[in-house]
Every structure is written in C-alpha cells, then in structure tokens.
Amino acid sequence: MTVVTTPAEAKQLVDKLWSYCHVLRHDGVSTIDYVDQLTLLLFLKMAQERADRRLGKEVIVPVGLSWQSLLDLEAKELKDHYEAVLEELGKNPKTARGLIYHGSENKIRSAGTLKKLIVDLIDKVNWSGTGVDIKGDAYEALLEKGAEDVKSGAGQYFTPRPLIDAIVDCVRPTPQDTIIDPACGTGGFLLAAHQHIVDNHRDKLSHDDATNLQSISGIEIVHDTARLAQMNLLLHGIGRAGGPANIDVKDALAEEPKQRVSLVLANPPFGRKSGLSTVDEFGKVTREDVSYDRTDFWVSTANKQLNFVQHIAKLLKVGGRAAVVVPDNVLFEGGAGEQIRQRLLKEYDVHTLLRLPTGIFYAGGVKANVLFFERKEVRPDKPWTEKLWVYDFRVGQHFTLRQRKLTRAHLQEFVDAYHAEKREESDRFKCFTYEELVARDKTNLDITWMRDPDLDNGDDLQPPEVIAQEIVDDLQAALSEFAAVAEALQLAKAERGEQ
Template sequence: MSTVDSRRLVQKLWNYCDVLRDDGVSTIDYVEQLTYLLFLKMADERANRKLRPEQIVPSELSWQTLLDAEGDALEVQYRHILTGLAREGGTLGTIFRKAQNKIQDPAKLKRLIVDLIDKEEWSGTGVDVKGDAYEELLAKGAEDAKSGAGQYFTPRALTAAMVDCMLPTPDDTITDPACGTGGFLLAAFDYIQRQHGSSLTPDQRRRLAAGAITGTELVDGTARLAAMNMLLHGIGTPNGPSLITVADALGREPSRRVSLVLANPPFGRSSSIRMVGEGGKASREEREIERADFWATTANKQLNFVQHIASLLEIDGRAAVVLPDNVLFEGGAGEVIRRRLLNQYDLHTMLRLPTGIFYAGGVKANVLFFERKRAREQPWTEKLWVYDFRTNQHFTLKQNPLRREHLQDFVDCYLPGKDRSERVETERFKAFAYEELIARDKVNLDITWLKDASLEDADALLPPQVIAQEIVEDLQAALREFAAIAEALGAQTSAAGDE
C-alpha cells in the first residue's frame, strides 16, 4: 500500500468523524473508538492467519461478535467487550483502561465496524502504512482546536529535528516521561530503523520491540492512543507487557535509568502537588511528594520535569527537552535548578523556538540539550551554544506551518555526532562560556542578541493578520497563566480551611 493509499484511508476514516460529530462525538473520542475497534480487528486477523495463528482476545469478546450483532444487541456487546478487556493486564489493559462506548447510535457504530474498518486488511498493510495512517489521524485530531487533542502533540518537524540531533542507536534505552500520543518514541524508532535497519541483530530487534523504548502518560485516553500508535508501528506486542505506563511521572523516583530522553512536558505552571526536594518541607498544598533526588522544592511542573529528566539519565545519558521560557529565568527554585544543571550536567545547546508552531497559542518555548556526567569538582558545562530561531521568524499552523527544512540550519550547526569543538558561530548561533552564564542575574538563560527587524524598520512590519494573531496568542497565554494562579489560590484556600 502506497502513501496515497494511506492518505485515502485516513480521509475515509476522517470523513466519518464529521458524521459522528453531529451526535456529540468529539474528535478525540472518535480516535479513541477507532483505537478499540482497530485493536479488535487486528486481533481477529492474527487469530485467523494461516501461519502461526494467535488468539489474543477471548472468542466471546472478539471482532466477529461485533460483526454478528445488530441493533441494540451490538451496543450491548460492544460495551461488554470494552469492560471485559479493561480487566486484562499488559498492553490490553492499557488500551482498554476505563474504556467507554461514545457512539450511541447502533446504526452508525455498525457502519464504522463493517464499512470502514472490516473492509481493510490492517495486519497485511505493513506497520509503516497502518501506523502512518493512524498517526496522521492523530495529527488531524490535533489540528482540531476544539477537541483539545493538540495539547498532546509536538510538531512533527520539531520532533524529527530533535531526533536527528540526538542520533538514537539500537543500543539506547529511550523514554519520554510525558509521552502524549508517543510521537518522540515513534520518531526515535523510525530513525533507528532507517539508519540501522539492515544491520540490526535479532537481539537488537527483540530489544527495540519489547522494552528499549518506553513512555509514561498521565491521561488514560492519551496513554491508550500512545499504546495503540506504538503497536501499529511494530513496537510491543498485543498480549505482552505495556510499554506505556499510565502514571504521574513526577510522583516517584525513576526505577531505572535510561540513555536517551526525548520529551515535551505539558505546559502550564500550576500544580496541586508541591515537590519537596533537598531544600526541605514547603507550604502545604493538596499533596506533597518527597523526592530526595530533586534539587529544589517548587510547584512549577516544568521545573520539576527538568529535575525528573535529569534524574532519569544514566551516566553519559543525553536529553532533548522542550520547555517554556519561564524555565530560563524564573528565580528561586529555577535559579537553583539552572545552577545545578550547568554544574553537574553538560548543558551544551539551546534552541529558541518561534511562536506559532504549537497548537496551544502564545507558547514561547525552547529545546534544551544536556548530558549527565560523573561527579567532579569543576563544572561540566564549558559552553552553552544558543541558536536563536525565534527572532524574525513567524509561523502559523495553517498558512505558514513549520517544516523540517526550516530547522536544517540548526541541525547543521549542531553537528550531530561530531565534536562540539568543531562548531562555528553564525549570526543565529552563539556560544556563551560557563563563567558568563553563572555571572548573569539569577543565572538567567533567556539570552537574545539579534535585533527584531519589525522594530527597526517600519517597512518590515508584519502583515496585520499576523500581528493580530500574535496578540490573540499572547492574550490566550496570559489567560492560562491567570487561570493557573486562580486554581493555585483556590487550592491554598481549601487547604487552609481544612487545617
């Protein structure tokens, strides 16, 4: 099946989403229902194949029972399947955890089962096509701002560029502690397949498919999308252990260290959980979690993810993490964490991202690249190389979307796999010595040097629609911040009332 066939399949499934939307089924709900049904169809194909047939689900919960049922009996059987498989362990349990039927019209459910899914041979199309089709469907869901799916989605162009810089290998252990739908994990797996596929040993193939690539996701619905996405791409097995853990990654110290972390933790500064690190106890909120491996106590989720990811890495392990601007300049715990990161880790590169590339409007973010090192007296960070891809760069999700080629100059400057002593400064790529960084007020890493052309030259002003869009995005970001403050104040008030 070709790329054209993959797109045809996506469009076929997507068109039906419009039909169900009239019944109140959201985009993300629709993709979830597809997840359940695709799994059952693929399990049926495995059970009926000529070579090595495999029974993954009990016959009374099989795809065939859906094909045989009609009317109200179909809806009853579908609910019976969802509740039955939710009790299973491993990948089955992750995919069907808290599963519910959101398609209340039996006739429309029947059409989805018979006309849209049963007519395709999903196991026979090859993992690339069926996986890509599913991933495209997730991307379409992310484009639908009303669905809320975009909050789990990192632009593919950025994901690809980060992976190209990190050069994942068959011997890496790779994780994403806030994996969303699994985009970083799939990109790393795809890179390894493309670069090392012909030379992979049987042991390496088994390792990659069953444990070397894992993720953690807090939201049940998103975790099931990630588990299914990975399964469709050939990572993991339907009746094997789940490679996606449904949990709050910040809630406990890592049970194992990894060699590579790729992540875009959820944006938003508020948290009902206040982490307690080396600094000792903090003011009481809803719940406190003691993490002896953390450097500082803070309720800022992004700063806690920085500490968690730093703790996740084994010696010489490396990380590439998307983080909002406040991580670069926030005082208090933020300063403590930046000092520790510069001293105990090699924080060697930062990519300043433009606005307009995320589905959440008004986000100003960066990618931090760092490596864990063995303890020593002198700081590990000698130079922080900053690439300014923000100044005089303007993107939108539809009219001018970010593409992989837009990031090629950064990747070229990064010199993946080469000694960083060979790097060369350019207009957008500058190096800052450790002594210079540590001397900055509060170790502020929010570093700029390029002039904004629109401020220097009236002729360079952006088109009115772009300016208007940026104002809207900034207002949206401000509203989210105010909402987070209000939520935190409400939590504190409740806590005080309980005392």
C-alpha cells in the same frame, strides 16, 4: 478487501475515517473522543486479521470477543455485546491489549451508527495487510487531526512532528539506547526514535538490539491519552498486543526512577502549577499544591516544569543524554528555578538551547525552547557545563498551523549547526561560557540578542493572519503568566492566614 499500499491511499483512508467524525458528532462524540473510539475498534479489526493469517497466526482476542462476533450481530444486539467486549478486554491493564481497553467505554449511543462504522468503514480495509509505515502514518494523521481541535485541549498531547524529527536527528538514538519519554502524550518522540534506529541501523541489528528496541517506553498520566499512545506504538510495530504494555499510566513525578536510562526525549505538559482543585458544598474552590516529596530533587517546588527538569536529570545514567521542551519560565524564573539551573549547569553538560518560534504548537500562546544536556560523573571541583550554545530560531520566524506550517526543512540549519565538527558562531548561533551564564541575574538562560529583521527594515512583511496569530499567542502567553502570578499571590496570602 481494500489493501492500502501508498501514502496517497493512506491519506484517502484518513479522509474517509475522518469524514465519519462529523457523523458521530450528532451522536454526541467529540473530536478527540472519535479517535479514541476508532482506536478501540481498529485493534479488534487488526486482531481478527492476524488470527486469519495462513502463516504466523496469532490469537490476540478470544473468539467470543472478536471482531467477527461484532459483524455477526444485528444492530439492536451489537451495542450491548460491544460494551461487554470492552469490559472483558480491559481486565489486565499491564498488557498492551489491556491498557488499550482498561476503563474504556462506548460513546457511540446509536446502535445503527456503530454498525455502520464497523461494517461500512473499518471492515472494508485490511489494516494488517498495509505496510507498518502506511497504517502508522494513517493513525498519526488521525491523532494530528484530533489535536487540531483547539476546544478539546487535545493539542497539549501532540508535539509537531517536524520538531520531534529534528530533535531526534540531533540526539541520534542507537540500538543500544534505553529510551523513555516520561510525559509521552500520544507517543510521537518514541515513534521517531524507533524509526531513526530502524532507518540507520536496520542491517546491523542483533537479536539483543531488536529486543531492546521493543522496550522503548513512555509514561502518561492521562489514561485515554496512554491508550492512544499504546495503539500508536503497536501500529508502528513496537511491542506485542499480548505482551507488557509499553506505556505506564501514572504520575511520572510521584516517585524516584527505579532505573536509569541513556536517552530521555520529552515535551512535558505546560502550565506552571501542580495541584488538585476541590469544590465544597458551598461552591468554594480550594487548591492544594503538590510539592513532590522527592529526596533526590535539588529543590522542592510546585512548578511542574521545573520538577520535570529535575526528574529527567535524575532519570539519566552517567553518559545519558536528554532533549526536553521547556517553556520560557523555566529559563528565567527565580527562586527554585535559579537553584535548579545552577545545579544543572554545574553537574551536567548543558550544551545546547534551541529557542522555538510561536505558532507551531496546537496549544496556543506557547513560547518554548529545547534544552539538550548530558549527565556526567561527579566532579565537585569543576562545573561540567563549559559552553552553552544558543540557537535563536524565534526572532524573525513566523509560522501558523495552517497557512505557514513548520516543516522539517525549516530546522535543518539548526541540526547541521548542532552536529558541526567544530561549532562556529553565526547570526543565530551564539556561544556563552559558564562564567557568563552564572554572572547573569538569577542565572537567566532566556538569552536573546537578535532584532526582528522586519522591524529593522521598517516593513510589515507578514500577512495579516500571521500577525494576528502572533498577537493572540503573545496575549495568551502573557495571560498564563499573569494567572500564575495571581495564583501565587493568593497562595501566599492563604499561608499567612489572611482572609
């Protein structure tokens, strides 16, 4: 068997795995479904490898449902047996193994193609024999390739790794932190937090610290995405296949937190409204907005980004900190948005805002920011936010997903400014007092002061593909806002009883 030992070999493995995606498209398997189907098979292969070890054997999957049982069958018998394996392994979704298989289905219609995938590709690699980083990185690369498929919509579950790493380097997770991502997607924030702790505290981890590190958790409303996240964590050494699942499949906003945590990292799904759409027998579409009945929320609203901000604030225990990616509308929207910003500034220390450039997310048209804040003891006589430092990394920055990709190095200046012993203002880093913030119309935190240097110089310095992508991003963002306004007007009309 081949043992992967270097990053270069890991890349070769990913390229080989991905080459089968094109084959499976002819079998009706979409790009994101391909990663999902690989996940189901990879787990079985690694479980077999652990059962075959000389030392520390671990039986994760019963013999009759094992990887070897797939290898032993001819193609014509394989498909039915594999589908029975999926059903049996998914019966207990509270375990990591059960979560991966619960509700799964075989989407590879051709028994011959399935046999080829098992025998010619996956069985020839010893996944458990690779280093955790290597096999984890390979799987991360597969998820990223899936996210690149714009038509699949998978990009909404994938936050760029350079951005995640910079955010984690800012908040500096510790072994004592209780860490959760309430909208975890494929688990990128959880992996980065875990890796940061291991890299910086490896020699000082106590038994309790190591146990706590395994309890890193996430919540994801889409089951197929939760499956990918759980597999991602297992491949990076987080959790146990037969132990409790690290990912909880549910709507994080539906209920008050059962326990408070010390660190929340999140990039909640974008899109303004929470709701359910139904189609009647005449084809008429009606929409029921969801305003969560949360007595702990400051304001009732159907805007799910604002609800996530409230939820994350309530998730924190005193002394806890959060870093959350939010779209621009969270910073300037009136009504509920204004009230939430006022409460957040008063009751929490909202100390830093990072304005992000366009062109870095797989979901197009995204204009986003990272909001950093901490929960404090109740102090009714004085607001906790004294100064908000805003770092503008948007103006004059031009990125695309291919020609000019965001790297971790691009964000180093911000991370250095974040951790400066004494923060100092610069062209990109400005400080605003609490009094200045609340004096702004609607407590608007969408603050900008810079002009694009390309415009000031009168030069068109950007290549045509960058300019074209920025135009597309701006148009998509504008269309999203107009669609939300149109939807709000329709709802208001319906509430007045007008036809």
